[in-house]
Amino acid sequence: MIDTDAFLAEAGALLGPRGLTRDDDLMRPWLTDWRGRFVGAAIAMASPASTREAAELVRLCARHGVPIVPQGGNSGMSGGATPDDSGTALLLSTRRLDTIRSLDASARQVVCEAGVILQTLHERADDNGLRFPLTLGGKGSATIGGLISTNAGGTQVLRHGSMRAQVLGIEAVLADGSIYAALDALRKDNRGFDLKQLLIGSEGTLGVVTAATLKLVPAIADRRVVWAGTRTLEAARDLLVLCEEIAGDALEGFEVLDQQTLDDVIDHLPGARPPLSGCHGWHALIELVADRGAAAELPSRTEALLGQAMARGLVEDATIAASETQAEAFWLLRDSISPAARARxxxxxxxxxxxxxxxxxxxxxxxxxxxxxxxxxxxxxxxxxxxxxxxxxxxxxxxxxxxxxxxxxxxxxxxxxxxxxxxWGGSISAEHGIGQLKRDEFARLGDPVAITMLQSVKRALDPRGILNPGKLVPLAPPEPRP
Amino acid sequence: MIDTDAFLAEAGALLGPRGLTRDDDLMRPWLTDWRGRFVGAAIAMASPASTREAAELVRLCARHGVPIVPQGGNSGMSGGATPDDSGTALLLSTRRLDTIRSLDASARQVVCEAGVILQTLHERADDNGLRFPLTLGGKGSATIGGLISTNAGGTQVLRHGSMRAQVLGIEAVLADGSIYAALDALRKDNRGFDLKQLLIGSEGTLGVVTAATLKLVPAIADRRVVWAGTRTLEAARDLLVLCEEIAGDALEGFEVLDQQTLDDVIDHLPGARPPLSGCHGWHALIELVADRGAAAELPSRTEALLGQAMARGLVEDATIAASETQAEAFWLLRDSISPAARARxxxxxxxxxxxxxxxxxxxxxxxxxxxxxxxxxxxxxxxxxxxxxxxxxxxxxxxxxxxxxxxxxxxxxxxxxxxxxxxWGGSISAEHGIGQLKRDEFARLGDPVAITMLQSVKRALDPRGILNPGKLVPLAPPEPRP
Known part of the structure; x- marks a missing residue:
């Protein structure tokens, strides 16, 4: 039995009035996931102001047996940051861990606390002539800690990889309140299996990420945005392979949609115009980028690419955005697919x-x-x-x-x-994680060997099960596959 | 107490005469690590011919309590594949798991069994107009399984990352003989924390890697090899930053040595000549490469780079290898540093x-x-x-x-x-792993929090401790840091 009063008194003393609240109005927005699919309750909402405070808090929770639900920007897609409705868990918000501790432009790396918002990081990188090569729709609210805990993706994974590939070092509070401090950005480190990798994508079930060292890349000096119509998705795939061959590392985005989907977007979006005049089975939105060193070659590379694509019969028609405005308009079509679909x-x-x-x-x-x-x-x-x-x-x-x-x-x-x-050997969650939304489907369809491993690791690192209980890790032992 | 006779009878029945030997002459070369620092003994040497056989064998070992030491090419640097001298362990060689199961040139990936030798993979990729972008001195003996289990590095990590970055999927036999089958190369998969990452670099202590899906990259169409003299290592570092800025992804290697080290190599290597006429504090060997799509731009990029480096005063002198022969001669100097030092x-x-x-x-x-x-x-x-x-x-x-x-x-x-x-916040093992060579130093100097995590995960996935016992994972609970 949890002694709530004693726990709250100790937590209050530790965190002070700014760091702990039970006010319903203050907590409510954070107890519903942003898509409104899950509504939870919490004993209180804690916002530690430092890693040390977070560690003390976790230790306190461990002592009292209070479950912890870590939360960043509350923009996850799978309910991974929403507590259940029992009201026994503590919501641990990382919002006050919002310092960019350092940025080294020549080493191209940045040390960010977990609560730093993605857009803030983008801006800071930009100020230094660099960029952080991961972006997504929720960049105005998504936090670094949440992006790491869910191994977030986005539209630039093709070239730069998902969040996992951006993380050079991690600091996290473990289930017993100890601090795993591995922020040193070692490009090579073979001291045992890589515990950092275990924390990435673990959705707060193995530890609370409090800070990370992240990779930055050179700013984009120029880009070419191409819209191409293909007869089939197969042809779009061949076009992609050609892009990789010819454009190599310049290829940063390759998105596809079919004609019907494009028509829906055009109907939905006031003033939108189709990039190509005719109809095509599929459409590809291709982005080629270059940093300062490669910018001079970008136009000729893009021309060469399209020339080859035409010559090989891979595209029926294609156009290169003539201006940044037009490039933005192309991307707006892509970004409007979901809203247009919702409107239908x-x-x-x-x-x-x-x-x-x-x-x-x-x-x-x-x-x-x-x-x-x-x-x-x-x-x-x-x-x-x-x-x-x-x-x-x-x-x-x-x-x-x-x-x-x-x-x-x-x-x-x-x-x-x-x-x-x-x-088909695929994944039921490519980008958005398991959270509570897909936990049962994961339990039903996942490889029993993998699920048993997952459960073993979870038990090993969080034996009392206080870190984000009920999320990600299936509860029952898996059924063997027939 | 292990019933050796019963175990050997069952193992023999499972594997047949080609799959199991106790012959001293046959076993001896594999019971000493190649640097001759560790000599072990084994109950027998098993060479399963398939993943299924390997799984059955591990299950058998688990039942009899026989410890397993997995081994690939026996070219590791830390004694990780050598048993202790008790003679109780089974040496599990992956040498017969030597099939390249498939190679998809357009998807640029290959499915390799663990015993495939790195050089064989290089050749196969080359036959398909592609390459596997990881290489090292022992490529004629090192196996894919060993490279994964040690997260091997090499001279191309700068651009392509270490072995971890090449692995898209893994198949492994776990401590209970179950098969973790995750060869599907999903570029995005967020079903829980990434168990594949845990196996990479775990030196056979969490599972026996039996196969992997690996990434391939386009073949090199052209390269420029530059030798540059700098006043200080600091200047060499500034030169590296400039290379990253100007050459971007074309930069594939950046190796440094000081004047004295170069002199030793020149003395040691018959007929060798210094690439530059004068003396410099430090020397940098820089390799820029281009695939077919980028080859045309490589010469001008290299010129631009050196022009800027001269203009900024970063290099005292520099030369571009005028031919492939000269490029090879530059690399031979680099590769002769260790032999030259040994000769001293x-x-x-x-x-x-x-x-x-x-x-x-x-x-x-x-x-x-x-x-x-x-x-x-x-x-x-x-x-x-x-x-x-x-x-x-x-x-x-x-x-x-x-x-x-x-x-x-x-x-x-x-x-x-x-x-x-x-x-300095660095690593006592950048590339070569911990094995038995550095286990005690790792226990002494490693972060106690990380070591405790490592031990917990090891116990969770190998509760009876049969997988490569005594390697990597420190045995005693860590002392808290002062």
């Missing part, structure tokens, strides 16, 4: 991946399968072809009751999508 | 790293410190400046008894080097 009615959305080279075949089977099995629905796939990661939406038939459809057919459709992607 | 007499060698930007300051303090503390010795640092990883040798005073010096002063010098690098 209720849909179930799936963030899935398969091996990149199998993606065209996967989409070619999955889309008709869903539309055939669930008459009246429309299935659409769009997104990061180069990563083998598409956002796969199934839109409800017109006129259904949204809430009811989502609870019934919607759930069954999602289960089927996850089974299908698993059968 | 006994030395203790240290594979250490600090944050790359601190390396010049570190060397500037460490070299005189050692030479002052140990009169008559010569300390030298050379290697991978861009990775913050230098090979730091301390050569014995002339005329000492080699064996005795290594056992006495040599050991004390190493202890001091490791203390010094730890105080």
């Amino acid at each position: 009615g209720p849909a179930v959305q799936h963030d899935i991946s398969v091996a990149a080279e199998r993606m065209p075949a996967f989409v070619a089977e999955a889309v008709p399968l869903m539309e055939r099995t669930w008459p009246g629905t429309r299935a659409m796939a769009f997104g990061h072809l180069g990563d083998g990661n598409v956002h796969f939406h199934v839109i409800a038939p017109p006129g259904v009751d949204a809430r009811r459809w989502l609870e019934t057919d919607g759930k069954r459709i999602s289960a089927q999508v996850y089974e299908f992607v698993t059968a | 007499g006994p030395a203790v060698q240290h594979d250490i790293s600090v944050a790359a930007e601190r390396m010049p300051a570190f060397v500037a303090e460490a070299v005189p410190l050692m030479e002052r503390t140990w009169p008559g010795t010569r300390a030298m640092a050379f290697g991978h400046l861009g990775d913050g990883n230098v090979h730091f040798h301390v050569i014995a005073p002339p005329g000492v008894d080699a064996r005795r010096w290594l056992e006495t002063d040599g050991k004390r010098i190493s202890a001091q080097v490791y203390e010094f690098v730890t105080a």
Whole structure:
């Protein structure tokens, strides 16, 4: 039994009035995930102001048996930062750990506390003629700690990798309140298996990330944004391979959508115009970038690329954005896919991946399968072809009751999508993590060997189970696969 | 008590005569590490021919309590693949797991079994117009499984990262004989913390890697090899930063050595000539490469780089290799540093790293410190400046008894080097792992929090301690740091 009063008294003494609140109005926004799918309750919300305070707090929680739910910007997609509704957990916000401790421009690295907001980091890097090569829609609220804990992705993974690839060092508070201090950015360090890697993507279940050393890259001096129409997704994939061959490291983004999806966006977005005059089976949005050293060669490289693509018959039509304004307009089309889809009615959305080279075949089977099995629905796939990661939406038939459809057919459709992607050797969570949203599906469809490993590691590093309980790690021992 | 006869009978029945031997002559070469520092004994040497056989074998070992020492090419530097001398362990050789299961040139990936030799992989990639961007001296014997288990480095880490960065998927046999099968190369997969990362660099203590999916990169179409003389190591570091700025991803190697070290190499190597006519404090060997898409721009980029380096006063003199023959001759100088040093007499060698930007300051303090503390010795640092990883040798005073010096002063010098690098926030093992060579120093100097985590994970995944016992993981609970 938790002695709540004693715990709160000690926590209050440790953190002071700015560091601990039980005020409902202050807590409420942080107890619902931003998509509104999960609503939780908490014993209190703690906002330690330093790593040391966070460590003392975790130690206190361990002593009292108070579960901890770490939270950054509360912009996760899987409910990983929302407590359950029992009201027994402490919400641990990293928002006051918001210092950029240092930035070394010549070494191209930055030491950030967990609560630093992504956009803030972008701006600071920019001020130093550098950039942090990971970005996503929620950059105005997403924090470094949350991005690390969920191994966030985005549209630049193709070239730069996901968050894991940006992390050079980590500082975290472990379940017993000890501090794992590994911020030294060693490019090579083979002292044992890499514990840093274990914390990345662990969604707060193994430790609370309090700071990290991150890699920066040179600022972009110039970019070329290309819109290309292809006959098939297969052709788009061949185009991607050609881009990698010819543009090499200049290739920074390669997003795809089909004609119907583009039409929906054009309908939805006031004043939007299609980049190409004709219709095509698929559209690819390609971004090539160059830093100062390579900028002079970018235009000729882009021309060479498109010339070859035309010569090989990979594209039916293509255009290069003539200005930054037009480049932004191209990207706005891509970024409006989700809002446009939402405006068409209720849909179930799936963030899935398969091996990149199998993606065209996967989409070619999955889309008709869903539309055939669930008459009246429309299935659409769009997104990061180069990563083998598409956002796969199934839109409800017109006129259904949204809430009811989502609870019934919607759930069954999602289960089927996850089974299908698993059968293809893919992942039911490419970017967004497991959290509480997908924990049961992960338990059902995950490899029992991997789940047993996961559970063993979790028990080893958090034997009392106080770190983000109920998230990510399936609770029951896995069923052996048939 | 192990029932050796019963175990051997069952293992023999499982593996057949080609898969199991107790013949001393056959086993002997594999029971001594290649540097001759460790000599072990084994109950037998097993060479399973498939992952399934390996899994059955591990299950058998688990049942009988027989410890397992996995071994690839036996070219490790830290004795990680050599059993202790008790003769109770089974040597598990991966040599028969030598199939390249598939190579997909357009997806640029290859599925290799653990026993595939690095050079074989290089050749196969080359046949497909691609390359595997990790190489090292032992490439004729080192295996993929060993490279993964030690997270091997080499001279291309600067651009391509160490082995960890090449691994897209893994298959491994765990301590209970279950198979962790995660060969699907998903560029994005956020189903829980990444267990693959845990196996990489774990030196066979958490599982036996049986296969992996690896990344390939485009073949090199052209390269420029530059030899530059700088006044100081600091200037060499500034030159490196400039190279990164101007050459970007074309920069593939940046190795440094001082004048004295170069002189030793020239003396040692018949017919060798210094690349530059004058003397310089430090020398940098720089390799710029380009694939087909970027080859046209390489000469102008290299010229631009050297022009700027001269203009900024970073180099005193520099030359571009005029031919492939000369380029090879430059690299031969670099590769002859270790043999030349060995020829000068006994030395203790240290594979250490600090944050790359601190390396010049570190060397500037460490070299005189050692030479002052140990009169008559010569300390030298050379290697991978861009990775913050230098090979730091301390050569014995002339005329000492080699064996005795290594056992006495040599050991004390190493202890001091490791203390010094730890105080600088660096690593006592940049590339070569811990194995049995550095386990006690790791226990003494490692962060107690990290060691406790390591021990917890080891116990969780190998509760009976049968996987490579005595390697890497310190045995006793760590002493808290003062």
